Amino acid sequence: MNSRRLVILAAILFAAILISATRGVADIPLRELFLEANRQILYLRLLRIFLAILVGCGLSVSGVALQAMLKNPLAEPYLIGTSSGAGLGAVIGIMLGVGGACLPASAFAGACASVLLVYAIARQGNKIPVQSLILAGVIVSIALSGITVFAVTMSPDGAMRGLMWWLWGSLEVYDLRLLSIVAILVASGVWTIFVFSQDLNAMSIGEEEAIHLGIKTETVKKILFLVISLVTASLVCVSGVIGFVGLIIPHATRFIVGPNHKVLIPASCILASIFMIVCDLIARTAVPVMEIPIGIITAVIGAPLFIVLLRRKQRVS
Amino acid sequence: MSLLLKADNIEGGYGKDAVIKGLSLSVNRGDFIGIIGPNGSGKSTLLRLITRILTPSKGRVELDGIDVAGMDPKEFCRKAAFVPQDTLINFSFSALEIVLMGRIPHLKRMQPETRRDFALAEESLGLTDSLYLKDRQIDSLSAGERQRVIIAKALAQEPALLFLDEPTSHLDIGHQVMILDLLKKLNKEQGLSIVIVLHDLNLASEYCDSIMLLDDGRVFTEGTAEEVLTYQNIETVYKTVVVVNKNPVSSKPYVILVTGDRTCQRV
Numbered sequence: 001m002n003s004r005r006l007v008i009l010a011a012i013l014f015a016a017i018l019i020s021a022t023r024g025v026a027d028i029p030l031r032e033l034f035l036e037a038n039r040q041i042l043y044l045r046l047l048r049i050f051l052a053i054l055v056g057c058g059l060s061v062s063g064v065a066l067q068a069m070l071k072n073p074l075a076e077p078y079l080i081g082t083s084s085g086a087g088l089g090a091v092i093g094i095m096l097g098v099g100g101a102c103l104p105a106s107a108f109a110g111a112c113a114s115v116l117l118v119y120a121i122a123r124q125g126n127k128i129p130v131q132s133l134i135l136a137g138v139i140v141s142i143a144l145s146g147i148t149v150f151a152v153t154m155s156p157d158g159a160m161r162g163l164m165w166w167l168w169g170s171l172e173v174y175d176l177r178l179l180s181i182v183a184i185l186v187a188s189g190v191w192t193i194f195v196f197s198q199d200l201n202a203m204s205i206g207e208e209e210a211i212h213l214g215i216k217t218e219t220v221k222k223i224l225f226l227v228i229s230l231v232t233a234s235l236v237c238v239s240g241v242i243g244f245v246g247l248i249i250p251h252a253t254r255f256i257v258g259p260n261h262k263v264l265i266p267a268s269c270i271l272a273s274i275f276m277i278v279c280d281l282i283a284r285t286a287v288p289v290m291e292i293p294i295g296i297i298t299a300v301i302g303a304p305l306f307i308v309l310l311r312r313k314q315r316v317s
Numbered sequence: 318m319s320l321l322l323k324a325d326n327i328e329g330g331y332g333k334d335a336v337i338k339g340l341s342l343s344v345n346r347g348d349f350i351g352i353i354g355p356n357g358s359g360k361s362t363l364l365r366l367i368t369r370i371l372t373p374s375k376g377r378v379e380l381d382g383i384d385v386a387g388m389d390p391k392e393f394c395r396k397a398a399f400v401p402q403d404t405l406i407n408f409s410f411s412a413l414e415i416v417l418m419g420r421i422p423h424l425k426r427m428q429p430e431t432r433r434d435f436a437l438a439e440e441s442l443g444l445t446d447s448l449y450l451k452d453r454q455i456d457s458l459s460a461g462e463r464q465r466v467i468i469a470k471a472l473a474q475e476p477a478l479l480f481l482d483e484p485t486s487h488l489d490i491g492h493q494v495m496i497l498d499l500l501k502k503l504n505k506e507q508g509l510s511i512v513i514v515l516h517d518l519n520l521a522s523e524y525c526d527s528i529m530l531l532d533d534g535r536v537f538t539e540g541t542a543e544e545v546l547t548y549q550n551i552e553t554v555y556k557t558v559v560v561v562n563k564n565p566v567s568s569k570p571y572v573i574l575v576t577g578d579r580t581c582q583r584v
Contacts, residue, residue: 197427201414
């Protein structure tokens with residue numbers, strides 16, 4: 001039954017790619033899509049679709065892994081501090097006047113610094129208790145966001161627009177080389193998490209239960225926290241902070257295919273890709289000539305979707 | 318009787334304070350051992366030290382003659398399984414999926430389950446009379462049903478030794494007896510060795526071949542139910558006045574509470 005659902009999801013993804021490739025500032029009919037004259041537009045749109053898929057897979061699979069390891073369905077990949085750190089890193093970068101290739105680097109540095117800070121607070125000896133990780137993540141995020149808002153209010157108006165890009169995200173591809181490095185990082189990260197499916201299944205019933213099944217939970221946690229940090233921090237560099245994907249897609253996918261990670265992870269990739277492509281299409285086309293930051297779309301669509309899912313789940317159980 | 322597990326003078330607990338203060342335990346194949354003792358005497362901590370959740374600060378644990386500390390975790394779990402008091406699961410796995418997880422110690426990381434794994438999982442569910450639950454979601458089951466599924470998961474590990482930490486304390490007497498009857502059957506028919514922490518002294522008396530009474534992290538006394546469950550032992554360790562009688566059906570010792578007022582009269 002699950003394999004049929006995967007096929008249906010894949011078909012929807014294919015349709016979403018086609019629709020997204022044909023729609024935009026200029027609509028191109030499907031049969032003209034591959035004409036020589038439209039090659040440049042098609043190339044740009046396919047790049048965006050590629051980034052949408054990359055962001056969707058990276059964030060949703062990170063969310064899946066984090067929710068299983070923390071045994072907490074409210075966990076999301078930014079919980080470990082990457083988004084607030086990247087935001088602050090970008091703000092500091094803009095205020096210091098760095099530009100071009102240095103800006104993603106300062107966002108990345110901010111993300112890594114805040115992740116390290118979260119670990120340092122959460123760590124007890126050589127173990128990372130999940131409860132203290134959640135607390136440390138929330139506290140660091142709130143503190144860094146506060147500093148970011150302070151920096152924004154102190155900065156001249158012109159800098160604000162640049163900051164919006166980082167704080168609410170965009171799928172505009174601005175640096176192909178950076179994108180290819182991030183793509184390799186994210187793809188290997190998602191694959192690594194998939195390899196740990198069995199461990200994640202056991203850990204989602206409980207950490208001690210997983211130890212009783214022979215899982216080295218502390219090792220798994222360390223490896224996967226590192227992977228999730230790298231995936232989310234590098235994604236922030238190419239797309240800014242895009243919320244909600246890492247939280248609701250894992251839930252929605254569990255609702256469709258169940259919680260077994262061997263199916264859940266591939267299915268999350270497909271569903272997140274569909275979600276990101278559709279959100280980006282709306283971001284590009286909802287208001288003529290202006291692009292809405294995609295983080296606003298994911299939040300506006302994601303929040304009601306989440307409530308609907310939650311209510312249906314309550315009714316089922 | 319061959320030796321299966323030996324804990325030799327172990328010490329340990331949480332942080333710097335030792336809860337278990339020098340304790341030895343031997344389990345032979347086919348044993349049914351009950352561990353009893355007051356709250357805080359270290360029953361659960363003892364099981365946690367033996368099953369590698371905690372690391373003993375002193376002493377060593379051997380399973381099948383191999384030091385547990387240097388053992389591959391999956392190898393340990395192919396030989397010994399653990400059933401906790403209760404397992405709250407936030408994610409909607411089906412009962413069959415939960416039991417299949419018992420096969421993890423036998424599988425490599427990306428290795429898919431074989432037909433044999435599925436057969437063993439269903440057989441385990443059958444042993445705990447819960448095959449009819451296999452497609453139900455684990456978070457929709459009652460406490461008694463869930464515990465039977467969790468025991469089935471432990472059995473799917475094909476262990477020689479099963480640890481249980483108060484597996485029936487959340488259950489009514491009907492389910493308590495049902496689960497302990499099941500353990501007794503597995504012990505007798507399959508030769509499964511069992512080490513079980515029990516709160517209820519009378520359940521321990523009825524089912525366990527030998528009983529270990531803990532007090533403050535040490536063995537107060539051990540032996541058969543008749544030897545351990547005397548009113549002197551219980552009054553000393555639990556600081557509660559009791560009368561020990563005989564169960565008219567099984568003629569095992571039966572512990573009867575003596576409530577407040579009458580205690581005073583007796584003293």
